[in-house]
Amino acid sequence: MKILVMRPSPEGEKLVNILNDIGILSWHFSLFDFLPSTSSISLSKKIYKLYISDIILIFSKKSVYYTNLYLNQNNLHWPIIPDYYTIGKGTAIFLKKYVKKKFYFQKMKKIVKLY
Template sequence: MKILVMRPSPEGEKLAKILNYIGISSWHFSLFNFLPSTSPISLSKKIYELYTSDVILIFSKKSIYYTNLYLINNNLNWPISPDYYAIGKGTALFLKKYIKKKF
């Protein structure tokens, strides 16, 4: 049996390498990759949604990283009013660096 790691690069490749190193046969295949957007128009529309949302669900550390990068580059902060929910402990801990509220 082989493990298929579908986590985006480079984290997925690192995980597959670690699994192979400890004797768990695995390979990496990512269905998607995270990259910064090059379209400021679509981001400006999404930033409005970010600030007017009641609930924000966070699924990955990369989404936090790139959102935070966009906010910093545009002199913006993470909104305080929405309720934040993170999927996974690692993602929650990473989000806690940027969101100064309980979630």
């Protein structure tokens, strides 16, 4: 059996190393990587939209990590008013470190509140 791991770096490489160590031939190929923005476009306008949102959808732990990094560097906090929804329990647990309110994640095709 051969496995192609398409997770972003560095998690993808870590998984490939584990699989190869236990004798499962694996390769890593990522379609995208997460990095801090170097764009000259002002993030302040985008952050404003974060604060006026009704719902915030979180798709990955990396998006939480980099958003939190930006907020901390600019002495800002996660908005309290919007409802937060995450894709996956792992992302929900990771987000819970930074957002001190109830939010939702999908579990087995239904929405669950995380307290």
